Amino acid sequence: GENVEQHPSTLSVQEGDSAVIKCTYSDSASNYFPWYKQELGKGPQLIIDIRSNVGEKKDQRIAVTLNKTAKHFSLHITETQPEDSAVYFCAAYSGAGSYQLTFGKGTKLSVIP
């Protein structure tokens, strides 16, 4: 089955700086990679995603890059704000007869004002 590794587990940045979270996956058949933001006591919120036929996708201050050859993908947040503080999860979807998302263990991002 799919295995997703996520690093770092915790990340502290100064407000206004950039944050980068990295994930690797094991199943070369995986073709969809979403990122979720989870605030305390809430369910995961889909913030951006990328499909395997795209190398990069951007949405305002958030961008995701995908390297299929190396089987890794990254989340980039620029101009961080205190409200970006949360736990971020990457996930992978193989789509090959399986409909489940496999998640990383999460990165706790703290943005220091």
Added chain:
Amino acid sequence: DTGVSQDPRHKITKRGQNVTFRCDPISEHNRLYWYRQTLGQGPEFLTYFQNEAQLEKSRLLSDRFSAERPKGSFSTLEIQRTEQGDSAMYLCAGSTGQGTFYEQYFGPGTRLTVT
């Protein structure tokens, strides 16, 4: 707001008791997923429905767990003879199954504490 609601939000039960959770996705979500999340971990897949058909179950879904989606709308997840190891957040997610069918939208979750 994803439009996916879950009830109850919190449940405290004693070991050995049965519990049932409910998930209400939006009408466009013909696909529905249950995940379990323990402290400090990412969500883990439990089961998946397409309309009323349960198409996939994880090995995590022991025979004490059962899920239904009788009319292809709301879904229930029941845990029988709860154990302390069942303490977790139970998350439900919906997906439209059309166009951007990969996207899964989560509800707020039900936090279960087994004492």
